[in-house]
Amino acid sequence: MSLDPRELLAAQQAELVRALTGQAGPPDGFIPGHVRAATLALARKRARSVTRAWPSLVEALGPDFEPCFGSYTADAPLPRQGGPLADGRNFVRALAREGKLSDQARLEALSVDLHYASQAGGLVARRGPSLAIALLRHPRRLILAARWPGLGVRRVAVPLGPWRPQPPPTSGERKPAHHQ
Template sequence: MSRAELAAAQAELLRAVLAGGPVPDGFDAAAVRVEAAALLAKRRRIVAQLAPGVAEEVGDRYAELFAAYAAGNPRVTGSRFREDAAAFETWLVERGEIEAPKRKRWWKRG
């Protein structure tokens, strides 16, 4: 295995646990699911802490909505959790799950 092959194997594993990619050869599928759920839960917890108002607004559906958002938006290299929280909020607004926050309507007059 070369550095390039290791890079490919690590990328394949991250796609499996972050972006719904196939379970790489030789890995236990159940363990990959557990890892994916643990990573999702950690991400959800951090985002909820950064934007408690959003978590409050969607209430019981927070976990379900966050899972749907995260599946289509795996965290990319160089992104920050604050950006993640902002992107989730935008995602919710676009789907009509929450109202656009007032502070973002500065361009609207009257």
């Protein structure tokens, strides 16, 4: 049984998209070198778009931005909503999981989170008030931020002091009583 021409075209388009996003080899009938060139051009365009949307993140990563972003994009599809801002937000999450997120980037993410809500398909603009928090490392502090449409954004920094892991109590030590 042969495919309907529209179904065949849709399958060929999907195959080409997978090739252009680096998820598959070039489809039959395409010159591999041309597909690779187009794939690289699209990857550079994606990186430039995130660079414009997330300047503090890019500045904080410096020369590590390109390799880090390249490794992120190898496994991360473009978000359906929110464009480069959403793509950058997903990249920030990936960096945070790897422990590579600077305080500067955390503050930029905080600002984005005040204005946009993350959803499965990307980012959607928030309509009402919003709250967000960020834990910064140097110096260690908690940033609490609130946004109220028409009134703007307010931030409060709460110093936390240096983090010192506490050793577990030895068997002879008493544990402090907790108050209720």
